Amino acid sequence: QPVTVEVGLGDRAYDILIGSGLLSRAGEEISRRLPGTRAAVVTDENVAAAHLDTLKAGLEKGGIQPTVITMPPGEKTKSFAHLEEVVDGILAARLERGDVVVALGGGVIGDLTGFAAGIVRRGMNFVQVPTSLLAQVDSSVGGKTGINSPRGKNLVGVFLQPRLVLADTGVLDTLPIREFRAGYAELAKYGLIDRPELFAWLEVNWQKVFAGGPERAQAIAEACRAKADVVARDEFETGDRALLNLGHTFGHALEAATQYDGARLVHGEGVAIGMALAHRFSSRLNLASPDDAARVETHLRAVGLPWRMSDIPGELPDAEALLSFITQDKKVSRGALTFILTRGIGQAFIAKDVPASEVLSFLRENH
Template sequence: MTQTIPVSLGARAYDVHIGNGLLARAGELIAPFAPSKRVFVVTDQNVARLHRPVLVASLDAARLKNWTITLPPGEETKSFHGLELLCRHLLQAGIDRRDLVVAFGGGVIGDIAGLAAGLVKRGIDFVQIPTTLLAQVDSSVGGKTAIDTPEGKNFVGLIHQPRLVLADLHVLSTLPAREMRCGYAEIVKAGLIADADFFAWCEANAAHVINCKPEALAHAVVKAVAFKARIVEADEREQGARALLNLGHTFAHALEAHAGYGDALLHGEAVGAGLALAFAHSAGLGLCSAGEARRVRTHLDSMGLSTDLRTLPGAPYDPNKMLALMAGDKKAEAGQITLVLARTIGQAFVHKGADAAKLRAFLEGEIT
């Protein structure tokens, strides 16, 4: 059974289809958005090996002429060099503005392919076919596209909404447990931000989600996508409520930058640690109870998402470097750090002008 979640953005509206077997139907679903009947698939080497034959057969069956551009896997691809390489591939292949780009992979591919589509010839439509749990529940929805720079994660990018998102749950069965845990961090985030009942459901069902049990997995993906869709509808360009989706991410992005954006620390792992840090710092400031902060940390640890900065991959972390990276975060204003903190589970809020001295002391306590 396929469930469809609309993202209502007026002229930029689109649907997110969630279910099994969508990859085999991709051609017929994509065809209305490819007036030239020409499709440029951007993927990585791992996804191409596992899933490209099914997608290409579907595109061929729909009489869509298609080309595949295969990039190296990993966060390192999200760079100026990777973006230039992809844009030049598209241009040399003769792409025009009536063609369609298909981002076929995880968050890295979705980010760089969406950004290239938004830039080449001043904008080409694209479709997201996310193949990781993290990409299905988070990065494929909302139109954020970007590359990383030495100064920070996702510092160069734009908002370019897809025309369609196809989240085939069946492809998740090929993911290693580590990737499933990364995606789970973005699922549980929805409960921590605004739905205490969903967090309680996660505590009871997280193992089923990570182990790809069909009913639990479908429920979690639909719940997370619907939550994000409503936030994006209310605040597409992150001027208000959408900032709540950054719960844990100011910490997480600093951790990733500190660790060098390699495979040692994946984005979802950094988010898991960031969520625990956001609640621990909230408790330290007297905003939420220490018991709730412990509850969040205990749950994340139990799901294999390490929350101890002393042993987190990429350690040792330096509190002063962490603070400098956080001060340079995209959400900072006039040099003041902006955090998303919590009053309780399910009640997150944006906290501007965070006290740097208190934050440094908190980080020192977590790291030493």
């Protein structure tokens, strides 16, 4: 039986179902909640090869006729050109407003498809079927959708909450190990933000999460609970939701500094290094104990994630250049930066007045 986590957004509340075998039950789960009988399924080539037939059969069994739109895999697919293809595909399938748009894939497909679903006919029913660990614990929940602009990542999009999220934990067996680890960094993030018992549990059970079985679903469900809580409290990120950016300030700077070259660093790896740095930095500012920073580093290293800047292959720009990536990424008021810092494992907080000079000397020491 799958675990159900509800995202409490009043009349827009929705369920996240987590468990194995959910693709085969997709039609039943969707038609129980939504009236439409037709669906557009948007996916990428990798995911289609491994899981599309199972999902199609699952939809048909529930009386839903799918039209499939297949995109190339990769971050470059989050573009205006591909958005246009998806929009056209949905319209060509003659879907009406009550019908559903289904995203079958990782965060790239989820973000692109959600945006298309948000603008076609001013908003269609949207269902997320996340297939990467990152998408199951993070991007499929919360309603942020969008594409990239040549001027930066995720700059164009809308908030559109899905009507249902089906996280089939079995599909993760075909995910490349490096992508699994990258998603794991975002899973561990919830422990580090405000669930110290989750982090302690992961330190003991992470191998079982990687292997599959009940611990995997349990960990994903806990992550979804954490994300659902934050989203229900602060849907549009005017406050608390920013805590989800733990590790992302350093992480985004490292992604930019490596030209978003996935061969060197994928997003979750940047977040892993970023979380380790955020703890180290907090300890340098005497906010957290160095033992907590060491604990984070030890765990990331144990699971095979990079945890320090020197783990990134190739040359990195110097500390000044890294700081400029950070200040580009966010508003700087009079030399002060907003950072997610921590008082220890599970005690992250939003610090609004971190001096850029402190960040610079920290980056020099840890380069």
